[in-house]
Structures are given as C-alpha cells and as structure tokens.
Amino acid sequence: MERRDLRYDEGMATVEYALVTVAAAGFAGLLVVILKSDEVRELLVGIVRSALGG
Known part of the structure; x- marks a missing residue:
C-alpha cells in the first residue's frame, strides 16, 4: 500500500467516534x-x- 493511500483514511476514527x-x-x-x-x-x-417477592 502506498503512503498516499494511507492519507485518505486520516480522521476516519474521529468521524466514527462522532x-x-x-x-x-x-x-x-x-x-x-x-x-x-x-x-x-x-x-x-x-x-x-x-423480583423482590412483594
């Protein structure tokens, strides 16, 4: 995988958490x-x- 491909996913975790x-x-x-x-x-x-028997 090229370095350029990795930059495309930057910030995805933040979006998923949001x-x-x-x-x-x-x-x-x-x-x-x-x-x-x-x-x-x-x-x-x-x-x-x-549940408490009453």
Missing part, C-alpha cells in the same frame, strides 16, 4: 421518552416488586 456518540445520544433520548410513559413505569415497578 457518529457513534450521536447515535448513543439519540438512543438515550428515545429511552428517556419511553421510560417517562406511565405504562412502562408501571410495568417496570411490577417487575421489580415481583
């Missing part, structure tokens, strides 16, 4: 919206209560 960070932030935002709903909250509380 894309993963943006995707993770979007997924976290979606989870917050989902977990704020009353139905999901009641479901999770029910799961925790049954």
Whole structure:
C-alpha cells in the first residue's frame, strides 16, 4: 500500500467516534421518552416488586 493511500483514511476514527456518540445520544433520548410513559413505569415497578417477592 502506498503512503498516499494511507492519507485518505486520516480522521476516519474521529468521524466514527462522532457518529457513534450521536447515535448513543439519540438512543438515550428515545429511552428517556419511553421510560417517562406511565405504562412502562408501571410495568417496570411490577417487575421489580415481583423480583423482590412483594
């Protein structure tokens, strides 16, 4: 592989990290919206209560 070919990929890791960070932030935002709903909250509380035997 020539040296010139290696320069083409410079900065790719930074772009990949940025894309993963943006995707993770979007997924976290979606989870917050989902977990704020009353139905999901009641479901999770029910799961925790049954796991604790109460």
